Amino acid sequence: MLKQDKKPSFLENVNMMVNDTLNHIDIDPNIAKILKTCRSVLQVKFPIKLKGEIKIFHGWRAVHSNHRLPAKGGLRFATNVNQEEIEALASLMTFKCAVVDVPFGGAKGGLLIDPQKYDEESMEKITKKFARELIRRGYLSPARDVPAPDVGTSQREMGWILDAYKSLRPDDINHMACVTGKSVDHGGIKGRLEATGRGVCEALKEFFRHPEEVQRAGVNKELSDQNIIIQGFGNVGFNSAKALFQNGAKIIGIAEKDGGIFNDKGIDIKELEKYQLENNTILNFPTTKTIKNSADLLSYDCDILIPAALENVVSLDNADSIKAKIICEAANGPITYRADQRLREKGKVIIPDIYANAGGVTVSYFEWIRNISHIRMGRLNKRYEEHRGEAIFKAIEQISPNKLPKDMINQLVYGANEEDIISSGLEDTMRVAFQEILEMREKYNLNNYRLATYAIALKKIEKSYLELGI
Structure with a gap:
């Protein structure tokens, strides 16, 4: 047992989360040893x-x-x-x-x-x-x-x-x-650069499709009703903010290394993107208040906090000051093990990193498939879909005197391109994974998403080792 006055390392935090999960599910003890070994x-x-x-x-x-x-x-x-x-x-x-x-x-x-x-x-x-x-x-x-x-x-x-x-x-x-x-x-693929941030957005969108989960968190029904603070405005933080803003969410605060910005009425992420490109900083963005110590933003009143920078930014030192009802981990390991326990005791809902942060590796998988197969996604079926849509449109025209609106016609005769397929695959991946998390939580009577998410991972890996050999 680690002494209370010693701060666990990042690796120790991860291992404690694994141990916590192993105590709640049935895993072969020999496989458990492997799971904690690099x-x-x-x-x-x-x-x-x-x-x-x-x-x-x-x-x-x-x-x-x-x-x-x-x-x-x-x-x-x-x-x-x-x-x-x-x-x-x-x-x-x-x-x-x-x-x-x-x-x-x-x-x-x-x-x-x-x-x-x-x-x-x-x-x-x-x-x-x-x-x-x-x-x-x-x-x-x-x-x-x-x-x-x-x-x-x-x-x-x-x-x-x-x-x-x-x-x-x-x-x-x-x-x-x-x-x-x-x-x-x-050889890259459209959407990979934004994938982790968009995955965070898809994770939150799926969460808000489940009214009972939203009610348990004690927030309003829609994602667009939430006040959101994002810690970190690099690739993940920026693309999370951009995707959430496009889906109607209100970003009220953004914390960076050199300071932060805040506006309780919301920040226009499109305008902020232009401002950052011109000034190489987000500080002093018009209509926002500049926060000198960006760490202070973590304790501001909001509905959702998204740590999107480095590990261990939420620890026992600041866990009690966090007012957000939902914490969505866009970074790897942003919450320490003990802080995670403290936050859950206070009724906070934590959407864990190994789910919320998985958009990047998901689209990396799609890129790897594209490179291995040596063919652009959609190349074999795009025109087929368009021709099929045209046939449906013509059939409707023949049996109905009413004219279809132009935008509906365009949707019917549209064939999915590679970017559409990637976007669809990412959405499906995040939706299915969250539904599996809910099922695992119910199966083992677990009381939080992190335990359920780790349980899914450990059980899948155990199955692989037991069936294919160690």
Whole structure:
């Protein structure tokens, strides 16, 4: 048992959540040992000559589980990366994939670096060297281990990694699938950049489709009735805000590293996007109040709080001050284990990260499928759907004297393109997963979503190990 005065690490928090779930469901004790063990961790230290000076970089790649292949997980470039954090994130990836039925194992990678200190040419050299270290050791390939963007990385880095892989494995016909989160011009897929944030929105939309769950949370009936505060305005936070705003939700506060903004009447996210592009900050946005200490926004009065930045931002230190009735975890592990317990004691509803944050890996899966199959989604059926719609339209015209409205005609003769298919697949994934969470909660008489979500993941992985072998 951890002493009360010692703050658990990120990995310890994850393991305590796993242990908590194991105490509520029946899992083979031998499988339980595996579930808390990271299968392999690669540490690399590699030199690079930059501007005439040799620098040594430290990186890691952890594979928590390879019960399904490839293993999947982002690459993080940050100054606070360490092995324990990477192992914790790898385990969350395993559970996340299981929850949303994405047939991948869990992995994560990190490079100890401050990307802001290097120019683009240097970052390309560093990224490609790190990629080659992983490739040569079997920790990066379309079949075994597929990275994606994370904190400090983007489509740019994924493109460099793809180039490094292709140069080392020119005979691999599936080289495009060695990473996901690429630009559309280089094998990426429309919607991947926004996927995690849109997944958060889809998770909340599905929650509000269940009146009994909404009533239990003590909030108004519709998502559009909620006041929302978002902590973090990077890729996940921004795209969560954008998707929620498009669905009529009211964003009243946004917290960033250097401060926050607040307006109880709502923030126009479209205008904020333009403002940020022009000013490289969200602070001093017109019609909003600037908050100097962004952490204060976590305790402002709101209906939904969305932590969308880094892990452990909600701890015992600030849990009692949180007024939100619903907390939707858009980031990985934003709430510590003890804070999670405290918040639940206070009646807060927590939509856990391994469900709410799964939009990114879901659309990464679609991108990987596209790269492996070598065909654009919708290419085989788009025109068929259009012709079928035209036939239905003509049949209606023949049997009815009434003219159909133009917008209805357009809907009838429309064939789904790749972006439509991706959007539909993401929505379906998040809806089905939440319904499974409710079923699991009822089956084991669990009292919160986190236990039910972890239970789904652990039972699916247990089944895989027991039936296919360890």
